[in-house]
Amino acid sequence: MTHGIDEVARVAGVSTATVSRALRGLPNVSPITRKRVEAVARDLGYVASPSAASLASGRTRTIGLLTPWVNRWFFANVIEGAERSLRAVGFDALLYTFDIAREVPRRPVDPSVLRHRVDGVLVVGLPLTDLEVEALEGLDRPVAFVGTGRDDHLTVRLDDHEAGVQATEHLVGLGHRRVGHVTGTPDEEHSWSPPSGRRQGWSEVLRAAGIEPEAGWEVNGHFDIQGGRTSTHALLDAHPEVTAVFAASDEMAMGAILAARDRGLRVPEDLSVVGIDGHDLGELVGLTTVSQDASGQGSQAARLLLDLIAGRGEPSLVVHPTVLVERASTAAPRA
Amino acid sequence: MTHGIDEVARVAGVSTATVSRALRGLPNVSPITRKRVEAVARDLGYVASPSAASLASGRTRTIGLLTPWVNRWFFANVIEGAERSLRAVGFDALLYTFDIAREVPRRPVDPSVLRHRVDGVLVVGLPLTDLEVEALEGLDRPVAFVGTGRDDHLTVRLDDHEAGVQATEHLVGLGHRRVGHVTGTPDEEHSWSPPSGRRQGWSEVLRAAGIEPEAGWEVNGHFDIQGGRTSTHALLDAHPEVTAVFAASDEMAMGAILAARDRGLRVPEDLSVVGIDGHDLGELVGLTTVSQDASGQGSQAARLLLDLIAGRGEPSLVVHPTVLVERASTAAPRA
DNA sequence: CTGTTAGCGCCTTCAA
DNA sequence: TTGAAGGCGCTAACAG
Numbered sequence: 001m002t003h004g005i006d007e008v009a010r011v012a013g014v015s016t017a018t019v020s021r022a023l024r025g026l027p028n029v030s031p032i033t034r035k036r037v038e039a040v041a042r043d044l045g046y047v048a049s050p051s052a053a054s055l056a057s058g059r060t061r062t063i064g065l066l067t068p069w070v071n072r073w074f075f076a077n078v079i080e081g082a083e084r085s086l087r088a089v090g091f092d093a094l095l096y097t098f099d100i101a102r103e104v105p106r107r108p109v110d111p112s113v114l115r116h117r118v119d120g121v122l123v124v125g126l127p128l129t130d131l132e133v134e135a136l137e138g139l140d141r142p143v144a145f146v147g148t149g150r151d152d153h154l155t156v157r158l159d160d161h162e163a164g165v166q167a168t169e170h171l172v173g174l175g176h177r178r179v180g181h182v183t184g185t186p187d188e189e190h191s192w193s194p195p196s197g198r199r200q201g202w203s204e205v206l207r208a209a210g211i212e213p214e215a216g217w218e219v220n221g222h223f224d225i226q227g228g229r230t231s232t233h234a235l236l237d238a239h240p241e242v243t244a245v246f247a248a249s250d251e252m253a254m255g256a257i258l259a260a261r262d263r264g265l266r267v268p269e270d271l272s273v274v275g276i277d278g279h280d281l282g283e284l285v286g287l288t289t290v291s292q293d294a295s296g297q298g299s300q301a302a303r304l305l306l307d308l309i310a311g312r313g314e315p316s317l318v319v320h321p322t323v324l325v326e327r328a329s330t331a332a333p334r335a
Numbered sequence: 336m337t338h339g340i341d342e343v344a345r346v347a348g349v350s351t352a353t354v355s356r357a358l359r360g361l362p363n364v365s366p367i368t369r370k371r372v373e374a375v376a377r378d379l380g381y382v383a384s385p386s387a388a389s390l391a392s393g394r395t396r397t398i399g400l401l402t403p404w405v406n407r408w409f410f411a412n413v414i415e416g417a418e419r420s421l422r423a424v425g426f427d428a429l430l431y432t433f434d435i436a437r438e439v440p441r442r443p444v445d446p447s448v449l450r451h452r453v454d455g456v457l458v459v460g461l462p463l464t465d466l467e468v469e470a471l472e473g474l475d476r477p478v479a480f481v482g483t484g485r486d487d488h489l490t491v492r493l494d495d496h497e498a499g500v501q502a503t504e505h506l507v508g509l510g511h512r513r514v515g516h517v518t519g520t521p522d523e524e525h526s527w528s529p530p531s532g533r534r535q536g537w538s539e540v541l542r543a544a545g546i547e548p549e550a551g552w553e554v555n556g557h558f559d560i561q562g563g564r565t566s567t568h569a570l571l572d573a574h575p576e577v578t579a580v581f582a583a584s585d586e587m588a589m590g591a592i593l594a595a596r597d598r599g600l601r602v603p604e605d606l607s608v609v610g611i612d613g614h615d616l617g618e619l620v621g622l623t624t625v626s627q628d629a630s631g632q633g634s635q636a637a638r639l640l641l642d643l644i645a646g647r648g649e650p651s652l653v654v655h656p657t658v659l660v661e662r663a664s665t666a667a668p669r670a
Numbered sequence: 671c672t673g674t675t676a677g678c679g680c681c682t683t684c685a686a
Numbered sequence: 687t688t689g690a691a692g693g694c695g696c697t698a699a700c701a702g
Contacts, residue, residue: 004679015689020681028687045473049451051395052679054386055694065430070418071411071630080406083430092452093430095400095418115382116695117427138380225615254619280560281616284589295406339695350673355697363671387695390678451679 003046012040023048054116062092063305064114067124070097072224073251073279074294078124078146081298089306094118098126111136120305122146124298127193142315144305146297149192154308154315156301160194163290163322164201164246167274170288170324171244172209175332176272179206180235181213182221182228182247182256198248198276217242221252228255229262236263236271243333244272250279250289257285257329268331278325286328293320338381347375358383389451397427398640399449402459405432407559408586408614409629413459413481416633424641429453433461446471455640457481459633462528477650479640481632484527489643489650491636495529498625498657499536502581502609505623505659507544510667511579511607514541515570516548517556517563517587533583533611552577556587563590564597571598571606578668579607585614585624592620592664603666613660621663628655 009016014033022029022037029037040046054060063086069075083093094117098109109132114121121136125147128136133150136143144154171179181202184195199218206213216238219231228247232255235242247253253275260271267273275282278291297320307313344351349368357364357372364372375381389395398421404410418428429452433444444467449456456471460482463471468485471478479489506514516537519530534553541548551573554566563582567590570577582588588610595606602608610617613626632655642648 005681006679016680017682017690018688021688024681030687033687045447047447047450049390049679051386051389051451052694053681055384055390055696056679056681058681058694060386062429069415070405071408071415073406076406076411079430080404080432083405083432087432090448094397095414095428095430097415097418097422112380112382116384116386225619254616258619281589281620284560284593284620285616340697341695351696352674352698353672356672359697365671368671384695387678388697390680391695391697393678393697 003044005046005048008037008041008044008046011044012037060117060119061090062094062118063302064094064096064118064121065124066096066098066109066111066114066121066126068098068126070095073277074147074249075125077294078298078301081295081300082122082124082146082302083298084295085299085302085306091119091306108132109135111139114139114141120144120309122301122305123148125194142305142308144301144308146301147294148194149197151192151317152315154301154304154317156297156304156318156320157194158292158297158320158322160197161201163276163292164198164248165205166201166290166322166324167198167246167276168202168205170274170326170330171246171272172205172211174244174272174330176244177209177211177333178217178239178242178244179211179213180217180219180232180239180242180245182219182231182235182245182252184223184248184252185220195248202246214239221247221249221255223249223252225251225255225258228252229259230255232256232259233262236260236265242271244274244330247273247275250275250277250282250287253287253289253329254279254281254285257287267329269334272330272333274330276322278323282325282327288327288330289325290322291325292322296320338379340381340383343372343376343379343381346379347372355383395452395454396425397429397453398637399429399431399453399456400459401431401433401444401446401456401461403433403461405430408612409482409584410460412629413633413636416630416635417457417459417481417637418633419630420634420637420641426454426641443467444470446474449474449476455479455644457636457640458483458485460529477640477643479636479643481636482629483529484532486527486652487650489636489639489652491632491639491653491655492529493627493632493655493657495532496536498611498627499533499581499583500540501536501625501657501659502533502611503537503540505609505661505665506579506581506607507540507546509579509607509665512544512546513552513574513577513579514546514548515552515554515567515574515577515580517554517566517570517580517582517591519558519583519587520555530583537581549574556582556584556590558584558587560586560590560593563587564594565590567591567594568597571595571600577606579609579665582608582610585610585612585617585622588622588624588664589614589616589620592622602664604669607665607668609665611657613658617660617662623662623665624660625657626660627657631655
């Protein structure tokens with residue numbers, strides 16, 4: 001039951017080196033030899049041992065997916081897209097979730113487990129600190145970011161500022177003036193983080209409309225449904241004058257709708273709600289949103305990362321478009 | 336920059352074998368030696384090469400997650416739970432999605448890419464054919480199933496038949512008699528597949544109530560929102576007499592609600608809808624459902640699989656409970 | 671408790 | 687175009 005490369009070599013009547021070359025599609029193998037080797041390998045059910053191949057070659061044909069969550073809309077879809085791109089070229093996707101507690105500052109991400117495990121790393125959705133990025137670079141492997149803006153690295157994301165602008169302009173255009181904001185966990189140190197960008201879009205649009213956003217209009221929804229719900233309650237407790245809420249994700253927006261319902265407020269008559277994402281269930285819920293293509297971002301980032309690994313292309317910044325989708329959760333405020 | 340085990344050994348003044356033993360927590364290492372080795376390894380930032388360790392030991396400390404989808408509620412949550420259990424003991428999760436086209440029969444899953452890559456395989460949610468299971472066993476590694484009932488293997492799932500019974504009895508109890516069913520892709524060959532079990536529960540409850548389910552009352556929703564929507568339209572086109580729909584997943588149930596809305600039907604006044612899952616957004620949508628703990632199933636299955644790998648425990652069947660959660664999508668039919 | 675010594679299975683120069 | 691041979695970095699016997 002060895003079924004190692006030498007078994008194939010013996011049966012095919014060639015050397016192990018030739019088997020290796022033939023099966024990996026390298027040039028310098030005669031077509032006849034290659035066919036024969038391939039046939040023998042198939043017959044024997046031979047599959048090269050990845051450990052042995054990695055050890056000898058230094059390449060793992062594996063990409064590490066570094067993500068805080070796998071069961072949230074954006075993350076699940078990015079992972080889906082990335083995995084599809086990787087699988088298409090025979091690369092594996094290794095899942096690394098790092099617990100993000102709700103405390104600030106969180107425990108730093110330690111990428112050392114990835115050492116010698118991956119040919120590249122795809123960071124999904126979480127703004128890393130400079131120290132964490134440095135640690136990642138210590139792995140000496142290409143790194144790509146999706147949905148979070150390290151513009152000095154290969155990055156695929158949307159224009160968070162613009163998304164915040166689109167959402168808020170929609171509300172202001174409907175006549176809202178007291179617009180609350182449910183943010184994710186904004187990172188004060190990184191103005192380029194998605195929550196920060198979205199918040200800036202919000203505050204700038206308000207100011208441009210002659211409205212000075214009050215400090216209490218902004219609450220932290222931790223990027224999930226319950227967080228959106230809880231924080232919207234806090235927002236409305238303190239600021240009942242608010243007539244509209246812009247949430248930095250659809251899941252938090254859905255939490256905001258739940259909060260409104262808890263309080264006997266009608267959406268959109270008493271409270272307008274807009275999110276960001278384009279969640280699959282947005283239509284059912286009637287959620288107005290600024291939509292993005294998460295799975296497309298994931299697959300493109302994976303492809304660009306593979307290019308980088310192969311020595312093709314340079315680290316670049318790809319900004320995906322966002323589109324406002326108007327549904328039933330927003331309307332003009334009541335007179 | 337070798338930073339290999341021999342570097343650590345040299346600096347610590349011991350042999351590589353001792354370093355290996357010390358860092359892996361094996362016995363037969365004096366506490367003093369272990370401390371010293373650990374300190375040196377930390378200072379040098381040494382992390383063992385997984386390829387080399389796998390090659391030498393035959394173990395990969397990696398589990399393959401075989402799943403058709405990563406961005407559907409059940410699957411995303413099982414993966415989340417499994418990854419958490421694995422990470423806790425230093426195992427990696429390797430993601431393998433296999434495309435499930437909507438054609439029947441689908442292309443067989445080929446597990447040969449997993450050869451030498453994993454210490455065990457966790458199959459999530461898809462009923463495999465006997466041939467596919469055989470191929471999996473050819474890997475000579477423990478296999479576990481989540482959410483699909485290979486009862487001859489380690490399996491963690493719910494009682495699909497009972498779930499179908501709970502959902503249908505709820506509807507019949509409300510007075511419904513013409514109850515449609517949106518199934519996933521039922522596998523005629525495997526009576527134990529989730530869609531089949533849920534369907535059987537449905538038809539048995541109807542028969543017990545003296546109702547013979549018509550062939551056209553059952554449609555295939557392919558386990559997603561759009562499939563649920565499309566198939567519910569087809570169902571209601573052909574059978575407008577139906578007053579309630581039992582969908583085999585919450586996502587399909589949400590599609591059914593969308594279809595009802597498309598047709599100007601009110602839920603639950605004109606059409607009652609019940610699903611299975613306990614989707615996070617069920618509350619927002621007001622969906623009555625038979626809920627299950629997907630992430631708990633994932634983490635438990637991973638733990639049991641690790642036990643099997645470690646030679647502890649036997650393949651067993653764990654059936655998780657389901658609970659009917661009544662919400663606003665079901666009510667008595669109109670007179 | 672610790673060191674020595676073979677490999678694990680493949681890739682990759684270097685020669686032919 | 688192919689073969690021979692060394693080595694990738696670690697683990698696991700076995701000896702001491």
